Amino acid sequence: MLTRLFIVTISVFILNIPFGYWRANVKKFSFQWMLAVHIPVLFAITLRILLSLGIAWYTFVLFVCAFFLGQLYGALIHKEKKKQGKQTSSCLVMDIINSYSDK
Numbered sequence: 001m002l003t004r005l006f007i008v009t010i011s012v013f014i015l016n017i018p019f020g021y022w023r024a025n026v027k028k029f030s031f032q033w034m035l036a037v038h039i040p041v042l043f044a045i046t047l048r049i050l051l052s053l054g055i056a057w058y059t060f061v062l063f064v065c066a067f068f069l070g071q072l073y074g075a076l077i078h079k080e081k082k083k084q085g086k087q088t089s090s091c092l093v094m095d096i097i098n099s100y101s102d103k
Contacts, residue, residue, distance in 0.1 A: 002022065004053060008044075008063075011068070013070040017074040017077070019040045019071060020036070020072060020075060021074035021077055021095075021097060022091065023036035024075035025090040032090070037071070040070075048063075
């Protein structure tokens with residue numbers, strides 16, 4: 001159980017990084033912002049169901065922390081790229097690819 005919980009918690013964190021990046025580049029409370037916040041919830045719920053984690057209170061605490069930390073980390077990456085003067089979009093993956101193709 002702990003191994004599955006750890007795997008899902010890390011997965012939720014990693015999954016939320018690109019969504020946090022996207023969220024940082026759109027207007028707050030816009031449709032895209034809402035999608036960036038709520039789409040990863042569907043994946044987190046699906047992972048919980050597929051790995052039979054149940055509904056214990058401590059799993060919610062871990063998931064919520066992983067969710068918000070992933071969103072925060074993605075937004076911090078976006079903010080740092082902007083601060084460096086690099087052109088950014090709403091897609092972390094494409095910005096990474098473009099940064100390597102510029103070299």
